Amino acid sequence: MSAARVGVVTFPGTLDDQDAARAVRLVGAEAVPLWHADHDLKGVDAVFLPGGFSYGDYLRCGAISRFAPLMEELVPAARAGLPVLGTCNGFQILCEARLLPGALTRNASLHYVCRDQRVRVESTDTAWTNAFAPGQELVLPIKHAEGRYVASPETIAELEANQQVVMRYIGNPNGAIDDIAGVRNESGTIVGIMPHPEHAMEDLVGAPSTDGRGFFTSILKKLVNA
Incomplete structure (x- = not known):
């Protein structure tokens, strides 16, 4: 498991790359x-x-x-099966790159939301959520102004039918359709969520939970068993 190598992408304006890298290291990758x-x-x-x-x-x-140069490499690799997790802005990027369906728009309140949020895991058949139990409730931080998930009625129906909704809000903070907090591609290798698991890794920093660890132990389990 310690040999697993997880790339953490930094764009100009990325804020959470160091937290993400630390989260990866904390689980031994x-x-x-x-x-x-x-x-x-x-x-x-x-x-x-x-x-x-x-x-x-x-x-x-x-x-x-x-359109970043790195995305020219990442998009085809992801379509070929490379596991990818996008959180918050990363989720937005995955949707813009058409690696995931739908879009993230302004919160219904038109206000920035920053709080600890309770969510429910809907799909555990993914590279990033296999360590959870179906229906398991987590507490994860959110911090966004454009986190409202939207898609056409046809796309929403397809996501629901194919069990591609990964996570739902318990108490919708942004007006997302069907309380959707995250979705996946059909194969479960690509996952996008608005909450930040990398900020729920350690009790030491005052997080209300360490529920974020499951995303990183999930990918290690997936890579080891691949």
């Missing part, structure tokens, strides 16, 4: 820095797209990031 302007994934076994304000969120959140 190697965190590999990946710079947005590079064309090299460095042979990593999985990739984490962390939160922040990539490229200043100009145009739309994640809209410019999808």
